[in-house]
Amino acid sequence: MLNKILIANRGEIALRVIYACRELGIRTVAVYSEADEHALHVRFADEEVCIGPARPAESYLNVPAIITAAQVTGAEAIHPGYGFLSESPYLAEAAGACGITFIGPPLEALRLLGDKTRARRAVERAGIAVLPGTAQPPETLSAALKASRKLGFPLIIKASAGGGGKGMRVVRDASDIEHAWAVAQREAAAAFGDGTLYLEKYIEAPRHIEFQVLADGNGRVVHLGERECSIQRRHQKLIEEAPSVVLTARQRRKLGRAVVGAARAVGYENAGTFEFLMDDRGHFYFLEANTRLQVEHPVTEMVTGVDIVKEQIRIASGEPLSFRQDDVTMTGHAIECRINAESPDTFRPSPGVIRVFSMPGGPGIRVDTAAHTDSTITPYYDSLVAKLIAHGSDRDEAIARMRRALEMTVIEGIDTTVPLHRRILEDPDFVEGRLSTAFMDRFSSA
Amino acid sequence: MSDFGEIERMVELMDAHGLEEFELEEEGRRVRLKKSSGGHAAAAESGERIPVAAATAAPVPPPGATADEGLVVVKSPIVGTFFRAPDLDAPPFVEEGSSVQMGQVLCIIEAMKLMNEIDAEVGGEIVGIFVENGQPVQYGEQLFTIKPA
Numbered sequence: 001m002l003n004k005i006l007i008a009n010r011g012e013i014a015l016r017v018i019y020a021c022r023e024l025g026i027r028t029v030a031v032y033s034e035a036d037e038h039a040l041h042v043r044f045a046d047e048e049v050c051i052g053p054a055r056p057a058e059s060y061l062n063v064p065a066i067i068t069a070a071q072v073t074g075a076e077a078i079h080p081g082y083g084f085l086s087e088s089p090y091l092a093e094a095a096g097a098c099g100i101t102f103i104g105p106p107l108e109a110l111r112l113l114g115d116k117t118r119a120r121r122a123v124e125r126a127g128i129a130v131l132p133g134t135a136q137p138p139e140t141l142s143a144a145l146k147a148s149r150k151l152g153f154p155l156i157i158k159a160s161a162g163g164g165g166k167g168m169r170v171v172r173d174a175s176d177i178e179h180a181w182a183v184a185q186r187e188a189a190a191a192f193g194d195g196t197l198y199l200e201k202y203i204e205a206p207r208h209i210e211f212q213v214l215a216d217g218n219g220r221v222v223h224l225g226e227r228e229c230s231i232q233r234r235h236q237k238l239i240e241e242a243p244s245v246v247l248t249a250r251q252r253r254k255l256g257r258a259v260v261g262a263a264r265a266v267g268y269e270n271a272g273t274f275e276f277l278m279d280d281r282g283h284f285y286f287l288e289a290n291t292r293l294q295v296e297h298p299v300t301e302m303v304t305g306v307d308i309v310k311e312q313i314r315i316a317s318g319e320p321l322s323f324r325q326d327d328v329t330m331t332g333h334a335i336e337c338r339i340n341a342e343s344p345d346t347f348r349p350s351p352g353v354i355r356v357f358s359m360p361g362g363p364g365i366r367v368d369t370a371a372h373t374d375s376t377i378t379p380y381y382d383s384l385v386a387k388l389i390a391h392g393s394d395r396d397e398a399i400a401r402m403r404r405a406l407e408m409t410v411i412e413g414i415d416t417t418v419p420l421h422r423r424i425l426e427d428p429d430f431v432e433g434r435l436s437t438a439f440m441d442r443f444s445s446a
Numbered sequence: 447m448s449d450f451g452e453i454e455r456m457v458e459l460m461d462a463h464g465l466e467e468f469e470l471e472e473e474g475r476r477v478r479l480k481k482s483s484g485g486h487a488a489a490a491e492s493g494e495r496i497p498v499a500a501a502t503a504a505p506v507p508p509p510g511a512t513a514d515e516g517l518v519v520v521k522s523p524i525v526g527t528f529f530r531a532p533d534l535d536a537p538p539f540v541e542e543g544s545s546v547q548m549g550q551v552l553c554i555i556e557a558m559k560l561m562n563e564i565d566a567e568v569g570g571e572i573v574g575i576f577v578e579n580g581q582p583v584q585y586g587e588q589l590f591t592i593k594p595a
Contacts, residue, residue: 034586050584051525065585068525068557072582098558 001317002077006070009081012370014041017079020309029073033059035378040370047073054380060084067094077101086292087114103316105291109268113289116160117198123286126262131285133200141181147199148177159188160196165235170202205438206277209244211259212300214311215268216321223256224304225330230435240296241335242303245433271312302334302391333395335402337421340383344420351379355413360405364391377414518568520590522583526557530579544572570594
């Protein structure tokens with residue numbers, strides 16, 4: 001087992017990794033920017049290294065500083081969390097060159113699945129349906145126009161290096177494509193340093209359903225079932241749950257087998273997620289693969305009882321997975337609400353000092369957060385304040401627990417999405433499980 | 447307080463920054479150091495929390511800030527390992543009391559096998575060296591103080 005792990009992240013996910021390390025008896029190194037000097041991940045790590053100023057590019061995205069911090073503290077491995085450098089081939093490669101274990105997939109799998117057009121081709125070869133689209137990214141606008149006539153409208157422009165909704169534009173007819181192409185290209189170039197775009201058929205109001213996989217270094221691959229993340233706004237997930245109300249046991253087995261096969265085909269190791277869109281006829285199409293731990297991993301942990309972060313560390317230590325596919329069971333239902341520091345109506349970020357912070361507890365409630373009374377939500381990083389997770393024996397009980405937990409959440413000093421979550425949890429379509437990625441349109445227009 | 451090393455460090459800090467008085471209060475203990483007219487530091491300590499007027503507490507300059515009496519603090523611009531000399535056998539770039547020119551190399555910080563030379567931003571006299579040779583330093587850590595010429 002690894003002895004010392006550096007956590008190249010901040011906030012609740014840095015704490016989440018510290019929880020796992022503490023339970024496994026592994027020492028931890030926190031890295032932090034000047035803006036996070038008083039953050040809890042710094043306080044609860046065994047060692048800490050300031051790696052730069054507040055600006056992410058100079059601290060949490062600073063590969064040389066992070067590698068050096070691992071070297072001077074003698075950390076044997078780096079856990080990248082999610083966001084920041086979690087899907088960075090550069091960090092994985094630099095770590096490897098310095099004899100430090102990157103807690104994630106092998107470099108080649110990271111590169112392949114990080115390139116959205118290559119990933120599409122790879123999973124298609126493994127027998128998974130992908131949306132009709134351009135197999136090779138069109139290099140020019142005129143090539144894109146030609147491809148769009150073949151695909152038909154509506155379609156979506158996506159960034160090949162992308163994720164998180166950046167460089168993404170829905171195009172409803174040919175006259176819009178020129179403008180959308182230019183904007184998406186600028187956005188993609190700014191966000192990822194790569195303006196390569198591709199086109200895909202756009203499905204109206206699909207469900208977003210994703211499968212969690214774990215793969216060890218000995219070729220054993222299992223899936224931990226699905227999460228439904230259809231409640232999104234601007235391609236950012238707001239509420240996730242496991243299992244999905246629409247998936248039958250048969251579909252779960254079939255899709256699960258397919259993602260396990262795809263993971264094997266690309267030589268995957270460690271934790272990863274295969275995302276799908278489901279259309280209104282129940283057809284599944286591969287969307288993308290995420291080569292890291294995900295924000296919403298707790299809902300899977302709650303229903304399967306598997307500690308995904310500990311499994312990541314065990315796998316990175318070279319240990320085999322301790323269970324087989326048949327050992328994985330889903331018990332009850334779990335829902336996660338992402339509580340962001342945002343106006344619940346305009347979604348505008350609301351940084352500031354949290355004056356009062358009191359989170360609920362009781363049966364079936366889990367709170368993953370790095371916030372506390374008198375802590376500061378800075379404008380430099382993402383707006384996630386806390387993840388509130390409710391587990392129940394069924395979906396109704398999970399909803400009831402989430403409702404009372406939201407009512408008893410007290411966060412003062414900043415605006416949060418708690419009031420919005422309370423409205424969603426009362427919505428008849430949500431309660432009935434009639435979900436789609438267009439669900440939030442009814443709230444966004446307000 | 448049992449840790450005399452800690453008091454000693456505070457006295458050094460006071461000397462380094464030319465402070466007359468230093469006060470630290472935390473979790474049920476309070477340490478107050480005051481220089482007597484002879485220039486020696488005298489310690490007073492209490493186990494109880496005593497309310498103190500803010501004005502009596504001399505602020506300790508944060509790392510990187512320009513210290514009192516016009517001292518310039520040289521802080522580490524990167525994470526790495528601090529070296530006072532270009533190689534094992536060579537003499538240190540600077541010692542306490544050395545006079546340095548602007549742009550003169552003060553130390554090396556090694557990061558990812560790259561030797562980064564850290565230059566003096568001002569000319570003057572080295573009055574404080576805060577890191578031992580071969581020790582890791584973090585971003586913003588205080589390395590030297592220079593009394594500008």
